[in-house]
Amino acid sequence: MKPDNAVSGLSQRLPPGLLGFLNWLVSLAVPVALVLSAMRLVMVPQFLHFEYGAPGFPPDMYGFSIEERIYWAEIALDYLLNDEDISFLSQLKFQDGRAVYNARELHHMEDVKNVVRLALSVWYVSLTFLVVTALLALLGNKVEAYRLALIRGGWLTALLLGSIILFVLLSFNIFFVAFHNVFFEPGTWMFDYSDTLIRLFPERFWRDVFIFVGSLALLGSLALSLGLRRQPQTRK
DSSP: OHHHHHHHHHHHSSSSHHHHHHHHHHHHHHHHHHHHHHHHHSSSSSHHHHTTTTTTTTTTTTOOOOHHHHHHHHHHHHHHHSOOOOOOOHOOOOOTTOOOSOOHHHHHHHHHHHHHHHHHHHHHHHHHHHHHHOOOOOHTOOHHHHHHHHHHHHHHHHHHHHHOOOOOOOHHHHHHHHHHHHHHHTTTTTTTTSSHHHHSOOOHHHHHHHHHHHHHHHHHHHHHHTSOOOOOOOOO
C-alpha cells in the first residue's frame, strides 16, 4: 500500500470522536500560534526603534537619550534570545563604572528569559502541530474538516483577543499586574523608577507591546477565517 493510501485508510478508521478531538486541537492551536508569532515579531530591534521614537513616548527622567535607550534595550533583547547566562548582563557597566542592572533586576531578567524560552518552545510545537495535521488532512482527504477547524480557531482567536485588547485599553494596570503574577513570583517584578529596567521599559512600553501583539494576532485571525471561507459559486 502506498504511504498516502495508508494514511488515508488510517484516517478513515479513526473514530469520529477522535477526529473531532483532533480538529478541536487544531482550532486551539491557532490562537497559540498566532499570538506567539506576533510576540516573536515584536522581539526585534526594529520595534525598539519604532517604540522609542513614537509620539508621546515618555522620556527618561534620569537622563537616557533615545539612542542610549535603544543601545541598552537591544542588549537586553539579545540576552532574551541568545544562549548566554546572566553574566551577559551582570558584567555591563555604565561609563562611570556603575553596574547597569542591580541584583533584583538580574534575577527578574533570568525569570523573563525562562518564560521567553518556554513561550518559544510552545510556539515551535504549535506551528509543527499545525503543519503536521495539515499534511495528514491532505493525505487523508480531510482537507474540508481541517479548513473548518482553522476557521473556528481564527474566530476563537478574534473573540479572545478582542476581549483582551478592550480590557487592556480600559484597565491596563489590572491586566498588567495579573499577567505578571501569573508568570512571576509576586513582588519580584516591581522596581524603582530609577532602576534601569523601568527607565528602558516603562509602563507605556508594555501597554504598546500588548496592544501591538494583540492587534497583529487579531488581524491574522480575521485574515485566516475570512480568507478560508468558501466563495459562493456563480452560475454561468
